[in-house]
Amino acid sequence: MHPYRRDEPLPWQQPKPREQDADAPERVQAILSSDSYRQADEDTAFLRRFDTRGVRLQIDYLKPEQLLEEHGIEHTIVVFGSTRIPEPSAARQNVQRLQAALAADPGNVHLQQHLAIAERVAAKSHYYDIARAFGQRVAAALADRPDCRAVVMTGGGPGIMEAANRGAFDAGAKTVGLNITLPHEQYPNPYITPELCFRFHYFALRKLHFLLRARALVAFPGGYGTFDELFETLTLVQTRKIKPLPIVLVGREYWERAVDIDFMIAEGVIDIEDGELFWFAETAEEIWDGIQRWYAACGEPLFTSGTFD
Template sequence: MSEKQPPKTGPNIPVPPHPNLRRQPLPECHPKAATEDLSAPERIRVLTESPGYRQADQDIDYLNLDETRGVRLQIDYQKPEFLLEQHRISHTIVVFGSTRISEPAAARQKVETLRTELAASPNDETIARQLRIAERVLAKTQYYEIAREFGQKVGKAGKSLRDGELVIMTGGGPGIMEAANRGAFDVQSKSIGLNITLPHEQYPNPYITPNLCFRFHYFALRKLHFLLRTRALVVFPGGYGTLDELFETLTLAQTRKIQPIPVILVGEQYWRRVFDVDFLVDEGVIDEEDRDLFWYAETADDIWDGIVQWHQSNGSDLFAD
């Protein structure tokens, strides 16, 4: 069977060339032959393997230089923004809290293990102290259940909208963040996790929606994405990282760098000891009105109802575009 002939386009119009291939390769498509210069192949190898020859956007060493920090900042922001827009995520509710407050079964197992160790070494003060801390963590696992229930509430509300426009967003780690993502997962709703690259290896929790789990290089860009779409900040008991995000948000709202949003501290007894706002007012370092930048809640219903009521009082629609 003869080969199929290309269609004729007219007496004076050439057949369109192939978009990628040539019948005759260009001269630069062949390296200089060793028959012409014995040293040529080795010299070409050195050239093509040298750092300067790497394509800039594929040169990791170059992209990690201080001089290219601006490029890294741009793409650290742009990649999550691109994917969030693709998923049509308009609004989020951000949940922070300790990575150490695990689900009750895991915390209970740790307590039992330490009790066994202490029984074998009753005079070991290190184990005794670890046990006391583990017992306090176990007592706080109620917050894991509350965060999970709250994640379910947000997930159900988001599913009532087109394309899930209200979704849970967390730091993507274990503990309270896992619980909130897990609640959304329970009701087959999308949720977001914003991880951060650290010197030690870490893993996202398994309940985040694929393609909505991001890993940032810069804390600053991660913080920006926490607040760009948020309609409320829900803060469970936590440590340095939780306090960092809480106080930064309160400062931005206090100075009106951002419009105030609902900020809910879950567990009044814990937060009144960690953060004595009345002391700050009495000392004159914040104003009376700054007390109103947040409030306390104890249950998932309290949190959700408070957020809805705040937006109604503010004249804003929690579910608006």
């Protein structure tokens, strides 16, 4: 017997013929076209309803979880940073473009402001090179351990995240990006391993996956998104909701001006020990060496089982 095909069709394999009821074919077609008849897992309008949010949350978690498992990804080194800090050559080109525009219209206050900002971004563009070098450094270290299934993971966007993915890509390693659906158009950076680039609907589930396998968090200068991920992690470690892990802030000059931790301690809103949940680094080597020393001081290997419950 054929597993699917029958010699004699079953009664429901053909619609009611027009000879028996002249209006039957149109009625059947109306039923087949109805939203209610669409299979639930293929009905995107139904899946987007308010009361199916629980299902969306489940699959937003489950798809990347299963694919990461299938690819054997057990550990991640997570890198955050501004999407607005490009590679130095691009930063210089932007400055030159604005300088030319301002030369043609020297009284334009708007251009003056944008040029000043572009010059500050260009001054920070060396962090792109540091992030790229760090991605290479991690990938090279992992290449010496073929039994270790670890990768660099970022938010998948441009700027600093692109640089970290790019460094791992340069070294021939797999690298992960966790994108998020936003109201405006966006693209993942081109250095993520295609089968390891995921797009989330919910920020909460994206954050969960950032930390599920994380063995370290490296935060470069950034804005609201970087602060969001950084302080989320600091809070989880502070409250011991997750096991402590290395948290490295790259660029002391930036971070000490952007966040006054000593002021917060003096004001009594955090404890002295909460100011010791992270440390500063300036180079790719300092970041990687510091992470290794952290685990050595804890008496445990850098790569073990997951940390999130």
